[in-house]
Amino acid sequence: MSTIVNRRDLDFLMYETHNLDELLERERYSDYDKESIDAILDLSQSMAQDKFQPFAGYLDQNEPKYIDGKVEIIPEVKEALNAYKEAGLFASGYDYDMGGMQLPCVVHQSLSAIFVTANTSVTNYIFLTQGATNMLNACGSDELKAKYMPKMVAGDWYGTMCLSEPQAGSSLADIRTKAEKLDDGSYKITGTKMWISGGDHEMTDNIVHMVLAKIPGAPAGVKGISLFLVPKHRVNDDGSIGEPNNIALAGLNHKMGHKGTTNCLLNFGESGDSIGYLVGGENQGLSNMFHMMKEARVAVGMAATVIGLGGYLYSLDYARNRPQGRHLTNKNPESPMVMISEHADVKRMLMTQKAFVEGAHSLILYAARLLDEQVSAESEEEKTKATLLLELLTPICKSWPSEFCLEANKLAIQVLGGYGYTREYPVERYYRDNRLNHIHEGTHAIHGLDIMGRKVRMADGAALKALALEIKKTISAASAHDQLGRHCQDLGAAMQQVQQTLESVSQAVDPSLALANATIFLDAMGHVVIAWMWLKQAVAALDGQAKGNANDAAFYSGKLAACKFFYRYELPKVKASFELVSSLDDTCFNLTAEEFIGH
């Protein structure tokens, strides 16, 4: 079996659960049908298996090195990226007008995800390039786009995002990088940027940095941030590479995971001028950056999900082939050993992984579908609904897989036992890689504040209402099936508790106390949303069962079991969480720094 993708499940999620076939009927995607998409996924899977997966462990153990001011990366990385480029896959992330393939986001995210599972570190270069390119396309001037975009779309040049600084991680209000306007309309950029993935390397002729900086005299805080395109090498008018743009590599960060991606501290304008070009209006940097971040956050959720998937598939394959021990009731030590997939606790660990990973996967594809709705829905009303749902669900898409698919990775290690804890097997690498996802693209806490402080209340609660309505639709479809009756009740009750919790909290006199347990709310509301996703899948599985394809019998009954598992083992946990959040507990909130250890 493939350990990077379960194509049967991907089909189930894309077509049977989220009706991709319906989407493909729209004008915008009329060049595609299931067959052509299958072909793209086949190509992706075989390239990921042949060119990306084989050296993922080796790359992890041979991370980029800083030598004489340059970054050395093992050659396999460039070879893999070149194969990806030569197959034209960089174009999978763009529309026709940019020279792209104009794939549904559902398909683009799915094909990208196959490569993430195969070799996360390598795909970061692709992901960042596509993000920078889309940002440039959305906000840049025609001149700037003409000069940079074709090279980026083709994958000749890579891109990066330069937001954080050593003193300002989550707090972008406090960035210090300065952009001083020059006579020709360009800007001189001075400052230090931290945590820049893909920030320097020799794999491409140029690297296009998208940099947040402040123009002197701009308003304080986030309102005074502007976005600049700052290339590693300046580009001549004829498009050829000009002189270096004086971006000094000050050092590499050495991470616990994602070790194959060079992660840099960059000094702009230290050894000479670093010239940048304004992207979008002055002081519009943050909103321009966030424009791109919407999809990026969904993509981070997808990465967290499929890193979880990699661990799940690997540990499942292992468990089905590793003999050890006997059934509990068999006391004869001379009887043959059974595969460990026969042991109850191994089953529980595999099922937990399945429920987390496939539940998250469904949510991410649903969100990708909403992104597709935003550009293809046939009415304004549908577009508005998609936007509302997407705004509300984005913090969950980003955060829930980061938390629970990491938990899945922890269990994958456990299934393999001592072997899982060694670098000879990939599951510990997945665990290390996935731990990043709570931190970047907004920390877990920031998404808690986002959903509870903003998203549930936006447009007079319209997003939450829209979600409640969608959930009701699923419950209504599910109620036709007796065996889902109890789940329908439980989901309805949980959604009611979400609303009651928000009501209780809205009574708080101190708005900071109201948000003090926002992270707990985020995780619990995520559980409710994933329970919804499992009910959706259960309905789809019952529909599939009714069609009576014997080959799919085990697949569908596994889906129904996973749904039941989530409702019995996981959803009941949210009650205590919502009660806690409702109570406006101030135990942590009121604590002084001294009380932790007494001085």
Place this chain on the structure above:
Amino acid sequence: MSTIVNRRDLDFLMYETHNLDELLERERYSDYDKESIDAILDLSQSMAQDKFQPFAGYLDQNEPKYIDGKVEIIPEVKEALNAYKEAGLFASGYDYDMGGMQLPCVVHQSLSAIFVTANTSVTNYIFLTQGATNMLNACGSDELKAKYMPKMVAGDWYGTMCLSEPQAGSSLADIRTKAEKLDDGSYKITGTKMWISGGDHEMTDNIVHMVLAKIPGAPAGVKGISLFLVPKHRVNDDGSIGEPNNIALAGLNHKMGHKGTTNCLLNFGESGDSIGYLVGGENQGLSNMFHMMKEARVAVGMAATVIGLGGYLYSLDYARNRPQGRHLTNKNPESPMVMISEHADVKRMLMTQKAFVEGAHSLILYAARLLDEQVSAESEEEKTKATLLLELLTPICKSWPSEFCLEANKLAIQVLGGYGYTREYPVERYYRDNRLNHIHEGTHAIHGLDIMGRKVRMADGAALKALALEIKKTISAASAHDQLGRHCQDLGAAMQQVQQTLESVSQAVDPSLALANATIFLDAMGHVVIAWMWLKQAVAALDGQAKGNANDAAFYSGKLAACKFFYRYELPKVKASFELVSSLDDTCFNLTAEEFIGH
């Protein structure tokens, strides 16, 4: 502040919570008082800080190498171990009759723990040597003891435990290593042992392996396992080192954490005879090994706890000194930033770490105290009670910190944000190191089966009754304080739910189904026990407060807050877990291997 130990809290736990002063009055420990123990802990702390902590990160990044059949380890490891040896600290783990210090286990575990936090990988050599030595002392012949023990007690030779084999991890019934009796009464050992920490190196003149093997003709399964002492180098009658004993280093395992400890695959008797000596009776190997494992399991729990402590202290120190962002209600970006310890979610993450780590620490010291009771209690009744409680609590001591102090380590990374994810800071190393603790010394699942299938039922439920009685005593003491009234009720109710759950489950027709969710029971019962530990600490804190030392005001109010935190944020979670276990849910249990992915 020290980032490896909080001496104020250690004092609180040892003396104020668990009455070490009372223990020190007993004959067995009459050479010690608080002052002399302080001096031992002072020495340990300064040596750990000076000789162990400084190179922990460097060792992690420069793990032992296999070169020409030998293991190369950076010289700092031997230097640190020699300092430990020269200070006589190897003797801290033994009684006077072995040439040891005869410290209370409470103190021995505490001083050892300081070194674990400072540099886990190095301390594994000490821990294994002390375990092997105690096993030899308990079960070995006088002749064998005379020949090997003095060198081991002094720390001149190190020891190992050789249990697992490549095909038999958790399933010791299936080990294949063979021991054939020779004419002189010794045995020829043949076979392969896996996961041997400290299995080979050049730091000592000899390594003493304690090896499980089967004598031809012995009963099948665990009843046919015997224990052997097999030295790396044979030892002449005069105690000098003889010829090599032909134990070949077949390879090193490369772990995610504990990277500084050499972990080996060893071949016995491949290139010549490996001679071993029976320890204890033939076929008594497993019970002899388990004799040692009791304390080892408590020690693993201590290691998991203090690796959690290291992350907690480091992230607390960081949070109190890292400025970033402003209070939520402060919208002025020109106002100064606050320390991140001011942010509500950072407080929550620090408090969660505190509650997990200090709760676990209290439990481990309680268990260590029970070990002391076993050898020093003044009545047989007290000894029996200590044994019962220890049997019941050992699976929790080993497992609860492995799960929840790992969770603490996850949060320590989060407090540091991007920095926490890099190897420039120790918190990611703690996270990697701690992940081992679910796996070794019995996996998490095995301890679930142990507690639910054996320990709660042993001696007609006497252990569980003894625990319930102890908890009642604490509740009774706590009820004198109004502010603990609610906690008393909650703990009483939770303990009742433990008993109800066990009753429901005992109705199961299929004993395997009854144990199918034993891991969930283990974690939930652990939560109840830790809640008890927090109530104990709260009573001690109120007693301390009553004494009115102003210096301790913040310390005690922090303790009371942590107790409240555990009762409000954590204990309510167990309800759903116990309900699930009671329901004898078979969702995972009945699943076939095909249902996971459909084929």
